[in-house]
Amino acid sequence: MTRESNSELFSVSPKNMVFYAPYDRTQKRIITILNPTMQKLLFKILTNAPWQYNAIPKCGCVEPYDISEILISLNGFQFNHAEKYCHRFCVQCIPVPPAKLFDTQSILCLFKRVRRGMIHNVRVPVELKPKPLDIPQDELDSILQYDVQKLLWHMRPIDADYLEQLKQVTMPAKGRKKRCGWKCMLVTPLILIWTGLAVDINYF
Numbered sequence: 745m746t747r748e749s750n751s752e753l754f755s756v757s758p759k760n761m762v763f764y765a766p767y768d769r770t771q772k773r774i775i776t777i778l779n780p781t782m783q784k785l786l787f788k789i790l791t792n793a794p795w796q797y798n799a800i801p802k803c804g805c806v807e808p809y810d811i812s813e814i815l816i817s818l819n820g821f822q823f824n825h826a827e828k829y830c831h832r833f834c835v836q837c838i839p840v841p842p843a844k845l846f847d848t849q850s851i852l853c854l855f856k857r858v859r860r861g862m863i864h865n866v867r868v869p870v871e872l873k874p875k876p877l878d879i880p881q882d883e884l885d886s887i888l889q890y891d892v893q894k895l896l897w898h899m900r901p902i903d904a905d906y907l908e909q910l911k912q913v914t915m916p917a918k919g920r921k922k923r924c925g926w927k928c929m930l931v932t933p934l935i936l937i938w939t940g941l942a943v944d945i946n947y948f
Contacts, residue, residue, distance in 0.1 A: 754779050754787075754806070754837045756866040761816065761833065763870065764877040767823040775799075775814040775868060777835060779806040784840040786851050789814055793831045796821065803851040805840065823872065831870035836863050 755778040763771050779785050785806045789799040798817040806812040816833070838858050855863070 753781060753839075753864045754785055754835075754866070756835050756868060759868065761868055761870045762873060763818050764873045765823060765875055767818075767821055767872070769820050771818045773816045773818075775816055775833065775835065777806055777812045777814070777837070779808060779810055779812075782808050784808060785837045786840055786854060787812065788836045788851065788855050790834040790836065791832065796831065797833075799833075803855075805851070806837075823874070825874050829870070829872045831872070833868040833870065835866045835868065837866075838863055 757776045757778070758773075761773050761775070763773070775789070777785075777787055786803070787806060788803040789801075791797050791799070796819055798819070800815045800817075804812055836855065838855065841854060841858075849857075
């Protein structure tokens with residue numbers, strides 16, 4: 745029987761993968777595999793709904809004391825509130841076999857040759873929320889920078905001279921003067937150096 749828990753061989757995060765409505769677009773998540781051992785590990789990603797998800801990469805290796813990240817994509821589909829979805833992923837890991845086998849065979853072939861009892865499995869259940877993620881307004885305000893909030897406020901609705909409004913909102917007058925001052929400080933020495941080189945060239 746295969747092992748189904750976070751063993752000493754490797755660890756997986758997150759323990760539970762959550763997606764939120766709407767499901768008419770592609771959503772992406774990350775599965776992280778941690779190898780806390782001194783040996784190199786091979787991994788393979790499985791799912792019971794392969795038509796619904798993509799995993800990149802589907803297999804690979806994790807160096808000792810290192811991590812590997814797998815990009816999980818949920819394809820857009822027609823979500824049915826009355827249906828119970830039991831999607832899940834399974835992360836399988838095995839130690840790297842002897843060099844002769846590892847150099848001549850693919851990772852998927854190596855997994856087929858290993859006895860099932862030697863494969864370490866960690867299951868990651870998937871939860872499909874029927875409603876969108878609810879973020880309180882005060883948390884949204886803390887995420888957005890002040891300049892972005894001000895920009896959105898002043899540019900609704902966007903009119904013909906929105907570019908001029910963008911400049912006024914994102915670049916205060918003092919900031920423009922300072923930026924101009926820095927440009928002058930940087931360009932002036934270059935002009936002097938170039939002038940000196942030109943004089944030397946004409947002299948010779």
